[in-house]
Amino acid sequence: MSSSSKPTVIIVGAGLGGLTLAQSLRTAGIPYRLFERDSSEASRQQGWSLLLHECLPALRKIAPPSAPPIECISVTYQTPYEDHFHMFNGHTKEVYLSFEGPVFADAANKRDAYSISASRSKFRAWLTHNLEVNWDHAFKGYEVLPSGRVKAYFENGVEVEGDILVGADGSQSKVRSQLFAGNPAGNALNRLPHACVAGLVHLPRDKYLPHMKYGPSLYTTDGVGLRVFIGLRTFSPDMSTATLVWLLFWVEKQDKKEPPAKGETEKPTLTTLHMATPAELLAYAKQATADLHADFREIFEETKVEDMLGSLVLYDREPMHCPAGPITIIGDAMHVMSPFRGEGGNAALTDAFELSEAIVNLSSSTITPEAINTTLRTYEEKMIPRGTDMVVSSRNAGKEFGTRGVTEKLFNRAELGELVQKH
Numbered sequence: 529m530s531s532s533s534k535p536t537v538i539i540v541g542a543g544l545g546g547l548t549l550a551q552s553l554r555t556a557g558i559p560y561r562l563f564e565r566d567s568s569e570a571s572r573q574q575g576w577s578l579l580l581h582e583c584l585p586a587l588r589k590i591a592p593p594s595a596p597p598i599e600c601i602s603v604t605y606q607t608p609y610e611d612h613f614h615m616f617n618g619h620t621k622e623v624y625l626s627f628e629g630p631v632f633a634d635a636a637n638k639r640d641a642y643s644i645s646a647s648r649s650k651f652r653a654w655l656t657h658n659l660e661v662n663w664d665h666a667f668k669g670y671e672v673l674p675s676g677r678v679k680a681y682f683e684n685g686v687e688v689e690g691d692i693l694v695g696a697d698g699s700q701s702k703v704r705s706q707l708f709a710g711n712p713a714g715n716a717l718n719r720l721p722h723a724c725v726a727g728l729v730h731l732p733r734d735k736y737l738p739h740m741k742y743g744p745s746l747y748t749t750d751g752v753g754l755r756v757f758i759g760l761r762t763f764s765p766d767m768s769t770a771t772l773v774w775l776l777f778w779v780e781k782q783d784k785k786e787p788p789a790k791g792e793t794e795k796p797t798l799t800t801l802h803m804a805t806p807a808e809l810l811a812y813a814k815q816a817t818a819d820l821h822a823d824f825r826e827i828f829e830e831t832k833v834e835d836m837l838g839s840l841v842l843y844d845r846e847p848m849h850c851p852a853g854p855i856t857i858i859g860d861a862m863h864v865m866s867p868f869r870g871e872g873g874n875a876a877l878t879d880a881f882e883l884s885e886a887i888v889n890l891s892s893s894t895i896t897p898e899a900i901n902t903t904l905r906t907y908e909e910k911m912i913p914r915g916t917d918m919v920v921s922s923r924n925a926g927k928e929f930g931t932r933g934v935t936e937k938l939f940n941r942a943e944l945g946e947l948v949q950k951h
């Protein structure tokens with residue numbers, strides 16, 4: 529074991545979960561080593577924004593000293609708009625649900641808590657303040673040493689020893705695949721019956737203004753069998769243009785494959801999606817949304833082929849205990865889930881806070897392999913019911929699109945009930 533009374537924590541992955549864990553450990557004075565395969569903080573497009581809610585009070589507590597207030601990561605920061613979220617019937621424009629003002633407040637801390645539609649790139653930059661990140665370090669594998677400590681190996685030849693290894697390396701986690709090498713079911717992902725196509729649209733002021741009314745930071749609109757997420761990404765410096773990002777989801781019917789009607793684009797399937805060209809994806813998106821309300825359809829009509837972002841296939845995994853030893857996983861590595869309740873990132877942050885708390889408690893006792901094992905399994909014990917509930921309700925939230933009853937059920941948690949304003 530380490531000679532210090534504090535364990536050294538190796539974190540693989542500087543995404544939302546890994547960075548938050550490192551910040552929480554830094555705040556508590558616990559040594560960490562953070563490794564990321566990206567070559568720098570900005571080397572990868574950070575795509576769709578992220579709705580932060582339950583995790584905001586804890587995020588404020590670990591705010592890096594040199595970082596600006598958390599509000600600055602909002603896509604609407606320093607604009608005339610505030611983060612609101614609406615869900616519409618895509619045909620009638622009827623509002624199913626509307627969250628405005630200080631929403632998602634937790635009972636204990638109502639004044640502070642509300643939702644922020646976070647720009648992922650700004651959030652990653654915010655979380656990176658005051659942290660030492662080892663960029664360009666792709667994790668290769670690990671070895672548990674006879675002492676009980678763990679050694680991590682990286683593709684660039686670097687080897688690092690620590691007391692605990694945390695895989696925060698996302699849904700395709702390499703840490704998880706080694707951890708569950710003897711139990712392939714533990715590493716398996718459940719492929720969801722959804723397909724998704726995404727694109728960007730640039731709108732001049734007269735065209736973007738109505739969308740700021742529908743949901744300045746984010747809104748969703750449902751058609752029969754489909755759901756669209758539309759969110760602000762950025763404004764041009766003079767605010768003459770807004771760039772919105774859209775994601776069109778549909779439920780794939782794998783049992784029957786109907787030939788396209790004359791003049792229609794063939795619907796990409798889960799297996800053909802990745803082969804479709806941007807022009808084919810856009811043609812399909814326009815066709816699928818053709819009977820939406822004209823105000824929503826405009827988004828697709830105005831999108832240019834060169835602004836198509838591509839396609840996504842969705843997976844989930846119910847969390848489970850990791851094998852005994854000094855290794856655990858957090859975030860999407862542990863419980864990737866469908867995005868239909870906007871909870872995956874919040875769950876990754878909550879994991880990071882709770883694991884850090886458990887490690888801080890450990891550092892007040894003697895650090896032995898047994899104590900580390902107990903600490904990690906105790907974190908998992910607490911996380912598993914929470915994570916399972918989120919994975920299952922996110923899965924159910926994608927089962928049916930386009931009905932008020934289903935949409936209302938998505939947000940029927942007791943703590944939100946009184947805050948939801950029904951229209």
Ligand SMILES: Cc1cc2nc3c(=O)[nH]c(=O)nc-3n(C[C@H](O)[C@H](O)[C@H](O)COP(=O)(O)OP(=O)(O)OC[C@H]3O[C@@H](n4cnc5c(N)ncnc54)[C@H](O)[C@@H]3O)c2cc1C
Binds near residue numbers: 576
């Ligand atoms: C379309 C969409 C919309 C979403 N919207 C929301 C939302 O509104 N709210 C919400 O809470 N959640 C949302 N989510 C979910 C959220 O994005 C994820 O749950 C969250 O990013 C998980 O964080 P993470 O840190 O576990 O993984 P990631 O953010 O994926 O980070 C993993 C990191 O590990 C690194 N890595 C991977 N392999 C290696 C390796 N071998 N070596 C070193 N580093 C490695 C990666 O480069 C990455 O930086 C959405 C997801 C999707 C797909």
